Amino acid sequence: MIKALFVGSVVIVITMLAAAWMFEIAGRALRRVDVLLQRKSRAVQTLAVLVIALFWILLVLTLSIWGWAGVYLYIGLFDRLETALYFAIVSFTTVGYGDVVIDENWRLLAGMTATNGLLVFGLFTAFLVEILDVVRFRQR
Numbered sequence: 001m002i003k004a005l006f007v008g009s010v011v012i013v014i015t016m017l018a019a020a021w022m023f024e025i026a027g028r029a030l031r032r033v034d035v036l037l038q039r040k041s042r043a044v045q046t047l048a049v050l051v052i053a054l055f056w057i058l059l060v061l062t063l064s065i066w067g068w069a070g071v072y073l074y075i076g077l078f079d080r081l082e083t084a085l086y087f088a089i090v091s092f093t094t095v096g097y098g099d100v101v102i103d104e105n106w107r108l109l110a111g112m113t114a115t116n117g118l119l120v121f122g123l124f125t126a127f128l129v130e131i132l133d134v135v136r137f138r139q140r
Helices: 002-036 042-074 081-092 110-138
Strands: none
Touching: 002 042, 002 081, 002 110, 042 081, 081 110
C-alpha cells in the first residue's frame, strides 16, 4: 500500500509539473499566434487559437495517459501495452468500467490515476478559459 501511494504521488507530481510547463509553453505560443492573426477576421483568429489550444490539450492528455501506462508496465501490473493503456484511459477519465483490475496491493494506484485525471482536466478547463479570455479581450 505504501509503495502504491509513493509511486502514485510521484507520478502525479511529475504529470502535473509537466502539464503546467506544457501549458505555459502553449500560452506563450498562442500569444504569438494571436498577435500574428490580429489582421485576420475575428472568426479566423478565434478558430485558429482554439484549434491550436485543443490540439495542445490532446497532446498533454495523451502524454499523461502514456505515462501512467508506462508506470503500470514498469511495475509489472500488465504484460501488454494495450491493456495498460486501456486501464490508464479508463482510470484517468474516471470511467472505471471494472472489466480490468489490478493487483490488490496496487489498487490505490487506480484511484490516484483518477485523481490525477481530475487535476489535469481542471488544468484543461483553466487553460481554455484563459485562452478564450485573451481572444475575447483582444477582439474588443
